[in-house]
Amino acid sequence: MFDIKWIRDNPEAFDAGLGKRGLAPLAAQMIALDSNRRAAQTTLQDLQRRRNEASKAIGAAKSRGEDAAAEMAEVQGLKEAFQKLEAEEREHAQALNTALAAYPNTPNEDVPEGADEAANVEIRRWGEKPELSAEARQHFELGEALGLMDFERAAKISGARFVVLSGALARLERALAGFMLDLHTGEFGYTEVAPPILVRENAAFGTGNLPKFAEDLFKTVDDYWLIPTAEMPLTNLVAGDILEEADLPLRFTAYTPCFRAEAGAAGKDTRGMIRQHQFGKVELVSIAHPDRSDEEHERMTDCAEEVLRRLDLHYRTVVLSTGDMGFSARKTFDIEVWLPGQDTFREISSCSNCGDFQARRMNGRFRPDGAKGTHFVHTLNGSGLAVGRTLVAILENYQNPDGSISVPEILRPRMGGMERIG
C-alpha cells in the first residue's frame, strides 16, 4: 500500500521503483485518481457544510417553537445532488485505494536490479561442504530407506506434496522447532507466540497476500484462510494499534504449520520434502521504528543464520534482486543451505524488511515520544528457520555411508541423547 501524498511529492521516485520491478510508470495515473477524489471530496464537503448549517438552524427554530419549513424544503432539495456526490466520492476513493494497494513495494536503493534470481548477489558464506565418503544421497532416499519418511502413505491420506514422518524423524522435527524457539526467545529477545493459523481476509490483506495472491493460499468453506506463514498472524498483531515509541521494537516468534497451495509450481520439486502443501516453520517478526528497521533487518538475518551455525550447516546469504523479491518487501535476504544430495544451495530462510508497506495496509502506527501525530511502524519478517527444510539439510549433510544419520551435537539432549538415527 502506497502513500498517495508521497507519490504526489515524489512521482519520479515512485515510477523508478516500479521500473525496478519491471512495471510501467503509474504516478501520473495515481495522481489523476487522487485529484478526482479530492475534487469530489471538496464538493461533497461543501454541500455537507450547508446541510449541517441548515439542519442546525432547523433545530434551533423548532426549539423556539418557530416554523422552519423553508429551510427544510431547501435541504430536501439538495438531497438528490447529495446522494450523487456521495456515491461519486466513494467510487473515486475506492478506485484510488484499489490502485494504491495493487502494486508491489518500492525496492530499497541498495537492492540489485535484475529480472530474476540470476541477479541475486551473494554477500557472505559460512562453513564448508561436508566430506562424505560415499556418494551423497538425497534426503528422501535416506528417509525412505530408514522407514521413517513415507510419501505414499501421506498420498493415501492427503494426496501429493505431503509427508508422514515417524519415529526419530518426527522427533527430530520437534527437536529442531524447540531448539530454534529456545534460541530466539532465550538469546535474541523474541517473545514466543502461539497464534491462530486460520485468519480472516483482512489479516491476509494486511500482509499483502490478498487480494493478489489468493491462488497461493488455501481457504476453508467458511471463508477462513490458512496461513502460508506465521508472518501473517504475527505482523497483524499490531493491526490498528497506536504503539508508544518506547514499545519498539517488538519481536515475535512462533512455530506454526504453514499451508501453501503451490499453484504454478507443478512439476517443480515433486520429489521429497522441499516443496510441500504443509510444513512447519519458526517465524521471526519485528515491529520496528522506521529509523532502525534496516539495522533490525541485519539483526534478524543474523538470528536466522545463527541457527545454521549452531547446527554446523554450510550456507550462504544472498540479497534478492528486484525481480526476485516478494510483493511486500523492499529488501530481502535469502539464506541458502548446502544440500549435498542435490549438490546445490537451497533457500531455507527469507528475511524481508517491508518498510511501512504492510503497516499502511493494516494501519499499524506508533506515537513519537512527546510529539503529536502518529507514524507508521516498519514491519519485518524472516524464517528462523523453515523446519522441514532444516530437517532435509540435516539428513543430507549428516548422512553416513551406511544410510544412518548422525544427530547434530546440539540436538542430542532434545533427542533423548540419541547420537545416530538408523
Add this chain to the structure above:
RNA sequence: GGAGGGGUGGCCGAGUGGUCGAAGGCGACGGUUUGCUAAACCGUUAUAGGGUGUAAAGCCCUAUCGAGGGUUCGAAUCCCUCUCCCUCCGCCA
C-alpha cells in the same frame, strides 16, 4: 447450534432523533498556589481527510460513538447486514 444482553474518547461512564466530537469522573500533561511532598485551583488532553498557507504554526471545513449500508431536513440515538465481547442452555477437544 438455541436464547438473550452489549460494543461511546487513554480508562470508567452518561447520553433513545436537534447546534453532541460527545456531560461527569479518573488518568496524563502544562500552569498557579505551596518551605518540600500532598491537596486545591485553572487550562490542555483523539484520529484521519480536505481547504488556506513557500513551509512550520495557525485558521476554516468534513468525517469518525465496533464496521458497512439505509430512513430522516437532521442519527451515538431508529432500521438492515456484518463483526467482536458477555450471560444462560446444548454439544465438545
